Amino acid sequence: MKKSLLQVSDLSVQFKTDQGTVRAVDHVSFDLNEGEVLGIVGESGSGKSVTCLTIMGLLPMPPAKVTSGEIRFQGNDLLKIPESKLEDIRGKDISMIFQDPFTSLNPYLKISTQMMEVLATHSKLSAKESRKRCLEVLEQLGVSEAEMRFNSYPHQLSGGLKQRIMIGMSILLSPKILIADEPTTALDVTIQAQILDLLREINLKSGTSIILITHDLGVVAGLCDRVQVMYGGRLAERGNYDDIFYRTRHPYTRGLMESIPSLEVEPGTRLKPIPGSPPDLTQLGDFCAFSPRCPRAQEICRTVRPLEAVDNPGHSYECYFPVGQGSPPASRPNRAASMSSSESSEVHLS
């Protein structure tokens, strides 16, 4: 049994805007085990990035506000510890790669300055040792002519190379957790394949746990041990990759899979899209977020938010009328199997 490294429980994050309160993350729980790759899948507005920015303590508050939950890492609640302590963890134990390699490096500073800054902040290495460590990491990442790249400015490098540098910066201190927010979305497919290979290697060789945020189920299929599918700031379904891909229960997960144009689709076939558009997060009430687009939705879906139902340990979903094998756990007792009391009381309050 793998040891749990990070536990996110009942996390809610809201934004106050002129249009109303946006419930960006709404009572979401998951944990990350040592050495595993967890995929968080969802479309824009599903809350996947906000969840991870909250873990990193990078959300501007206000306008953001954490309204419930905790994030436990090595015995601490990351939401409660002082900023100075969080600074020690951030970048060292937990680091992050962002989606856009074009804007996440400072254009005014050389790669060397930016990489060595990480070591200067978090380690006691001398300048010479830092330099050596940086070059070592770059070579490990397959950056050709590492020395020359190290002394360049970001604009002199291609997108794929910038993303390699970003990954390099994030693993300089051998973090326990690497959060990768859509690390390949801005890149071409052949470069994407290179970067995904690199992440796989980091995970296998150094045992770094990875949270991979993506909208691409294909990327998940190749890399992730467990998957968390999110919709409208909430959990749709989670489980290991077998559960998600071959024992799909949530209609949204199913819809997502059916709507992807895959290389295996015959030319000229019509796709099966999910009707409608993603939810307006200011208008979400305590009902199932997917119900307006769901082919299986019934009255109860539109009035009461479903609790997390459990199929087998580790595979669960928020749905009254799941798809797939077995009888649907439509009645209430079935659904509450593993819920914290706080969440069930929330549902009853509504």
Added chain:
Amino acid sequence: MNAAESSKQFAAADNLLQVKDLKVQFPVSRGGFFRREKRVVHAVDGVSFDIRAGETLGLVGESGCGKSTTGRAITRLIYPTSGEVSFEGHDLLSLDRSELLPFRKKIQMVFQNPYSSLDPRMTIASILSEPLKSLTPMSRPERREKIASLLEEVNLSPKFLNRYPHEFSGGQRQRINIARALSVSPKLIVADEPVSALDVSIQAQIINLLHDLQQKFGMAYLFIAHDLSVVKTLSHRVAVMYLGKIVELGETRILYENPKHPYTQALMSAVPIPDPKKERQRKRIILKGEIPSPLQIPPGCPFNSRCPYAVERCFVEVPPLRRVSTGALASCHLAQ
């Protein structure tokens, strides 16, 4: 190049658009005032293909391969450096602005970014009536009627007519873009990455819409995209571009089942399959390095710097686009 033989469903006589040896070059200069060094980006470097009436030709490639520039040169948003573009037998490149006007009606474009391709200060009604005003003799009431029916064609409610673009989601905006292109009943729509800015669940809606509209109105598409799986569902034939050149062109099914050019093979194998069992067992070709700069295209085959099979000949001689055993056209010395 005569790609007509590769597809039986469209007779060669139906050629709507013919592109021959199209080249687009952008001069760039660098260095100081006195030591200015003139260099040339070879964005499109001798591309030839044709599109038949009612057909979808997919144009795929990675960023910087020249696929969008090709699309823009055909619609004459960019004037190409050399080559031929003929539409229904008329040479588009020799026409001046006023002579080109009738062809604007026949060739329309849908752009990638649904946020920047609609004027935020115009209502949907005025956005959709603009092409009708400038390209057709329709009267005001006729236009009103046409616009309402257009919205219906793209599955939007006519009650949206007096709204502004910001009130719509990305998918809805792309529907408006498509309706605008559709308004003048074009024979060819150049769609430049029409779904890549959209969420996965919305992509499928737009792809289906494009599919249905083609069935109904019979226009041809030049469908430009970087996503091989998106291209596969819509296209009758597919052309793969690399560094300004077409490296392989053939019927969709054949090209996907039996790619002959090493770049096409690598591109296919790099697309993740959303099925863990297949994805984890599959043999992948991971290309080394990156696309060379179009400022300095290597001599010989443009793909030689990344090709796993390159032999001496590939560094000297440019491989011509020629017919290979599958019936597709491929530009590789080694392809059988």
